Amino acid sequence: MFKNILLPYDFENDFSSVPSYLEKIIGKGSTVTIYHVVTDNNFAMNLQDYIEHKNNLIREKEEMLSPFLHELDKKEIQYNVEIEFGVIKDTILEKINNDEVDLVIMSNHRVNLDIKHILGDVTHKIAKRSPVPVMIIK
Numbered sequence: 001m002f003k004n005i006l007l008p009y010d011f012e013n014d015f016s017s018v019p020s021y022l023e024k025i026i027g028k029g030s031t032v033t034i035y036h037v038v039t040d041n042n043f044a045m046n047l048q049d050y051i052e053h054k055n056n057l058i059r060e061k062e063e064m065l066s067p068f069l070h071e072l073d074k075k076e077i078q079y080n081v082e083i084e085f086g087v088i089k090d091t092i093l094e095k096i097n098n099d100e101v102d103l104v105i106m107s108n109h110r111v112n113l114d115i116k117h118i119l120g121d122v123t124h125k126i127a128k129r130s131p132v133p134v135m136i137i138k
Contacts, residue, residue, distance in 0.1 A: 001027030002103040008092050008126070009036045011064060013107040019071040021105065021137050032072070032079040033099075036061055037091045058083050089125045096130050104134045 002025060009015065022032060038057055061083050072079050084091050096104060106123045127134040 001025065001030060003027075003030050004100050004102045005030060005032045006092075006096060006099070006101045006104045007032050007034050008104070008106055008122070009034050009065065009068070010107070010122070011036075011061075015068055015107050016071075017137060018068075018105065018107060019075050019077065021135070022072070022077050023075050025103070025135075026077060030078065032077060032105075033101075034065065034069070034079055034081045035092065035095060036065070036081075036083045037088045038083065038085050039088060054085065089122050092122070092126055093129055096126075096132060101132050104130055104132060106134060106136050108136045108138060 005022070005026065007018065007022075026032070038061065062081065065081060069079070069081070082095075084095070095101070104126060106126060108123050123136060127136060
């Protein structure tokens with residue numbers, strides 16, 4: 001079984017089926033890291049505004065995650081939440097390469113079905129460049 005699972009969380013995808021998949025592949029001692037990356041290209045220039053805006057964004061994203069986390073709690077899945085700022089694809093790949101990740105799980109079920117490609121751009125890049133297995137679920 002996989003011990004350290006990275007779950008890049010994108011609010012534009014549907015993650016409703018993820019807890020059931022996680023329940024099937026995790027074992028005792030497994031931890032899922034719910035990892036959300038926020039692009040930081042729209043931050044204010046002065047440091048105080050930057051810090052305040054960043055903290056507000058973290059609180060907002062944590063609140064938005066709460067229904068998903070509630071589902072994980074019901075299935076007794078151990079998790080932690082990390083919110084980072086940066087270029088989404090590069091930041092996720094850095095996390096995979098720098099941490100002891102055994103498996104990456106990505107949702108490819110778009111809430112907005114107006115998409116031309118089978119895989120989203122981020123999912124495709126992570127699956128192609130990840131040194132660990134990537135499970136893509138609907």
